[in-house]
Amino acid sequence: MHGRALALSHRHAQVAISAAPGRRDVGAPRGHLRPLPASRCFPVGGEVGKIPAAIPAALVAGGACVCFRHVSGHVLYTPSRARPRKPAMTGATSATPRAGADVAASGSAAGALNEDFAVGDSVRVEEGKGGQPKVVLTHPSSGSSADVYLLGACVTSWRLPSGEDVLYVRPDAVFTGEKPISGGIPHCFPQFGPGKMQQHGFARNLTWQISATSADVHPDDGGPVASVELILEDNDYTRSMWDASFRLSYKVSLKANQLVTSLTVVNTGEKACDFTAALHTYFSAAAAEASVKGLNGCRFLDKDPDPVNPRPGVEEHEAVNFPGFVDRMYLDAPADLVLETGLGRAVGVQALQGWKDAVVWNPHLTMKDFYKDFVCVENAKLEKVVLSAGDTWHAEMQLTPM
Numbered sequence: 001m002h003g004r005a006l007a008l009s010h011r012h013a014q015v016a017i018s019a020a021p022g023r024r025d026v027g028a029p030r031g032h033l034r035p036l037p038a039s040r041c042f043p044v045g046g047e048v049g050k051i052p053a054a055i056p057a058a059l060v061a062g063g064a065c066v067c068f069r070h071v072s073g074h075v076l077y078t079p080s081r082a083r084p085r086k087p088a089m090t091g092a093t094s095a096t097p098r099a100g101a102d103v104a105a106s107g108s109a110a111g112a113l114n115e116d117f118a119v120g121d122s123v124r125v126e127e128g129k130g131g132q133p134k135v136v137l138t139h140p141s142s143g144s145s146a147d148v149y150l151l152g153a154c155v156t157s158w159r160l161p162s163g164e165d166v167l168y169v170r171p172d173a174v175f176t177g178e179k180p181i182s183g184g185i186p187h188c189f190p191q192f193g194p195g196k197m198q199q200h201g202f203a204r205n206l207t208w209q210i211s212a213t214s215a216d217v218h219p220d221d222g223g224p225v226a227s228v229e230l231i232l233e234d235n236d237y238t239r240s241m242w243d244a245s246f247r248l249s250y251k252v253s254l255k256a257n258q259l260v261t262s263l264t265v266v267n268t269g270e271k272a273c274d275f276t277a278a279l280h281t282y283f284s285a286a287a288a289e290a291s292v293k294g295l296n297g298c299r300f301l302d303k304d305p306d307p308v309n310p311r312p313g314v315e316e317h318e319a320v321n322f323p324g325f326v327d328r329m330y331l332d333a334p335a336d337l338v339l340e341t342g343l344g345r346a347v348g349v350q351a352l353q354g355w356k357d358a359v360v361w362n363p364h365l366t367m368k369d370f371y372k373d374f375v376c377v378e379n380a381k382l383e384k385v386v387l388s389a390g391d392t393w394h395a396e397m398q399l400t401p402m
């Protein structure tokens with residue numbers, strides 16, 4: 001059972017089983033969800049906390065166990081090699097499915113994933129906060145590292161060789177899955193917002209699956225570049241908000257002095273779909289001294305004071321700073337922006353492909369306990385991307401400390 005994942009609807013199990021073995025060091029998809037034949041469908045109604053007792057007997061043979069989490073109407077089972085954990089240990093005690101309310105996969109699940117996906121000194125899978133699995137990328141020769149949670153495919157940390165973290169996670173962040181991780185690099189997909197669905201969409205609420213890891217040597221990078229690729233596909237939960245079939249692939253690569261993210265959206269359905277998206281990057285900063293350079297002359301929509309009816313304007317400053325609340329969407333922004341963090345370093349925020357727009361945000365006194373410690377500079381695609389059936393959209397971001 002090792003390496004397989006099952007997904008069952010909360011009320012009537014019917015959705016998916018994955019069993020595609022893959023290789024750990026190549027880009028071959030693994031853990032792919034596909035429809036479960038009717039003969040393997042089991043009604044699993046009842047409180048989430050009661051389900052595990054029924055599932056191993058019904059679906060998991062040979063003494064393997066399941067760890068589980070639930071995602072608004074779905075119960076996702078990840079078999080592992082260890083003994084079954086008690087429901088209480090998983091924290092799956094709520095009978096009311098909430099959006100993204102994952103119960104963390106256990107340490108044993110992280111251990112099983114580690115066996116499948118660890119690559120030398122470069123990539124390992126660990127139990128992170130709240131028991132959530134995270135992929136730790138390390139650049140052995142430079143000593144930099146990054147954490148990527150499967151929950152939301154969120155990069156929560158990028159530590160430089162000096163030990164400083166370029167990214168910021170808010171002190172009110174929770175890792176239970178009850179809400180998205182507030183900090184690091186959350187996804188906004190399939191909506192930047194505001195709009196019909198929840199602000200910033202659902203991709204940051206859901207637990208993604210690892211599809212590949214690698215540590216390829218790049219001659220110009222002084223050592224192996226550690227990478228993980230995560231995937232997210234549509235399910236009943238996503239289709240309840242957005243009627244589209246899709247596959248997101250998100251690759252995070254750690255170079256000696258750069259973090260590169262690469263997002264691919266595939267329309268796997270038979271009709272066109274449209275979306276907006278962003279990488280909502282939280283940077284460690286001294287907000288009062290921080291500024292963003294490169295936006296002078298750029299058109300913007302100011303979400304302050306009314307995010308639903310943003311005011312148009314044109315940026316007239318060499319450097320955008322943060323004297324108070326700032327929430328601005330810059331359209332057709334230059335590909336190269338520089339964030340002066342106010343902490344004695346700058347970070348290049350580069351849109352290599354796809355991310356045409358940029359958002360600059362600091363909540364000021366609306367988050368009075370910690371607004372001083374970060375600013376968000378977000379690579380975004382604010383005008384709708386329309387994807388025909390089978391089509392693909394791709395975007396890359398590169399962050400470089402300067």
Ligand SMILES: O=P(O)(O)OC[C@H]1O[C@@H](O)[C@H](O)[C@@H](O)[C@@H]1O
Nearest residue numbers: 182200280303307327359361378
């Ligand atoms: O969902 P989070 O991480 O609290 O971020 C919310 C903010 O995200 C920003 O991207 C938006 O421009 C803001 O309008 C919004 O308030």
